[in-house]
Amino acid sequence: ATLLPSTRVLLKRREVAEVERELQSQRQEFQQRMQRLAQRRQQLARRQEQHRDAVLRFESFLKAVAARRERALRREDEERARAAAERAEAARLQRELEQLQQHRERLARRLRSLRPFGDYLRDVLARMGQFQDVPAMLVHFGVLMGVRAALAREAEAEQELLAQGRAQLQRHRQDISTQLLGTRNELARLHARLEAARQEVLHWESCWTHIQSTAIQKTLLLGEIKLAVLNLFQQTTAQLRIPTDTAQDTKAQLDMV
Structure with missing residues (x-):
């Protein structure tokens, strides 16, 4: 539907x-x-x-x-x-x-060993009669030991100064000896130079004497030659009847001869 x-x-x-x-x-x-x-x-x-x-x-x-x-x-x-x-x-x-x-035991042993010295110090205190107790006596002897040590230090210082002075004197002597040796060497060197100079002067004086002697001999020989030339020139001019005033120097005279 x-x-x-x-x-x-x-x-x-x-x-x-x-x-x-x-x-x-x-x-x-x-x-x-x-x-x-x-x-x-x-x-x-x-x-x-x-x-x-x-x-x-x-x-x-x-x-x-x-x-x-x-x-x-x-x-x-x-x-x-x-x-x-x-x-x-x-x-x-x-x-x-x-x-x-251990240290306490050592001190105890030392105390026992020093006990005779304590007795000795008390005996010395009793015999001296100058101090009240042993500490005072030890202080006095400590002072004396200090003075002795000071004197010993002074003596040692003086000995040291003396040794330094001796060493300085020895060095001074050595320096003077060295200077003297140098001076002597210098004098010897100068003496040797002086002797060499003297020898050189003698040598040159001998040379100069020889030169002078040679010059004199040559001068004499030259004079003799001039005189011989003059004589020969005069003889020649006399024979040839030439005037002598034609030649004045030796060379001209020799040329004419």
């Missing part, structure tokens, strides 16, 4: 209403699911936060335990080091005590 348009519209509206109701139901269910999911997320976030807090508290606890353990170990090491130091100090004090006891 054919439905009327109005009936179809009603049917469509009914279908649309059913679809809308179903969609609304699905929306509500989806919203409920989203709410439950959001609640679960919140719960999960709270659980994660709680877990994170628990982890942080546990880590803090572990750190605190480690710090306490480290402090305990440090205190134990310090106590051990302190105990070792105390044992070492006790051992050192024990050694010092033993050394002091």
Whole structure:
């Protein structure tokens, strides 16, 4: 049968209403699911936060335990080091005590060995009668020993000054001896130079005498030659009857002859 348009519209509206109701139901269910999911997320976030807090508290606890353990170990090491130091100090004090006891025993033995000297000093004090007690007498003798030591130091200083003076005098003598030796050497060298100069003067005087003698001999020989040439020239001019005033020097006379 054919439905009327109005009936179809009603049917469509009914279908649309059913679809809308179903969609609304699905929306509500989806919203409920989203709410439950959001609640679960919140719960999960709270659980994660709680877990994170628990982890942080546990880590803090572990750190605190480690710090306490480290402090305990440090205190134990310090106590051990302190105990070792105390044992070492006790051992050192024990050694010092033993050394002091040994020193005390040595002093006691020395005191016993010096007791006769004490008796001797008291005997000397009684015999001298100048001092009130032994310490005063020892002070007096100490002063005397100090004066003696000072005099000894002064004497030693004077001896040292004397030795320095002797050494300086010896050096001065050596310097003078060295200077005299140098002067003597210089005089010997100058004397040798003077003697050499004298020998050279004698040599040149001998040479000069020889030169003068040779010059005189040559002058005499030249005079004799001139005289012989003149005689020969005069004889020649006399024989040849040549005037004698034609040649005045010896060379011209010799040429004419």
